[in-house]
Amino acid sequence: MFNENQIYDNYLDGVTKIGRATILIGMIATLAPALLMTFYFGHNPGISNIIAGAVCQISVSGAFWFSEPISYYPIVGRAGLYMTFLSGNTVNVRIPAAISAQQASGHLPGTNKGSIMGTVGMGVSVWVCAILLTLSIIAGETILSNLPESFMTVLSLIIPALFGGIFTQFAMKSPKTGVFALVVCYIMMQVVKLLPGNMSFLITVVAVFSSIYVAKKLMDKELKKQGGEEE
Structure with a gap:
């Protein structure tokens, strides 16, 4: 007999196989027009322009x-x-x-x-x-x-x-974390304005990971408090 965790693990195994295959197919389908234009029709913007475009996109997303x-x-x-x-x-x-x-x-x-x-x-x-x-x-x-x-x-x-x-x-669910996230986003928006180039991605990175850290600390504090009350 399978328990619930075993069933879920089997489900994840199937998801992983199908997910990897569909993502690979999606990547091929996404690149197909550019590859067709380059290798079949012989039209492309040149490696320098491709690298420049890739760098710009990576810097943003x-x-x-x-x-x-x-x-x-x-x-x-x-x-x-x-x-x-x-x-x-x-x-x-x-x-x-x-x-x-x-x-x-x-x-x-x-x-x-x-x-x-x-x-x-x-x-x-x-x-x-x-x-x-x-x-x-x-x-x-x-x-x-x-x-x-x-x-x-x-x-x-x-x-x-x-x-x-x-x-x-x-x-x-966690008002303190919500307020913290808003404050961090506001501060980072002001900081990004002072930085050269388009560094807006820093707002998301700092807000996400700092909010996760604060939420984890608040959760640990709450669990510790509950454990003390039970004792």
Whole structure:
């Protein structure tokens, strides 16, 4: 007989095999147009321009390669990471969908069942987005062109509203960590303005890892306090 942990471990083994294969296929599909243009048609911007573009991109988003897997993993688990990094729209669609599924099911982030429910929520969001995106591509231009200017302005506020909603959900569980994160973000925004170049990625890196550190210290303090009361 398999216990719950064994079943979950078998599930993760399957997820890892499928995830690695789909990520590899995604990488090939992403690089295919550039490789086709370079080696079949003989058109490319030159190695110097490619390196310059890569350096610019890495300087902007390279830090996210480390901070995002660490910060998202407790919410969505291994399957969710494979899914969201392949499908995209991580913060504005996948994470809210995962959190909504976890809250509706009553399974907390960081647990095996919570990770599975987060994956289910993200999977549904992928299909919904694919269907809606197909419909919007077909009819979206006609609809959007007839919408009033004020409505289009409101649409630009959707992502900030999602960020605020997600932040509030977690800040309510640890208000001190939430306040600390806001203060750190504000300080880092001011610091980045004084630095040369586009160093905005430092805001995310410092805010994520410092908030994790503070949350861990507060958790340890609370557990120690509870242990003292029980004694």
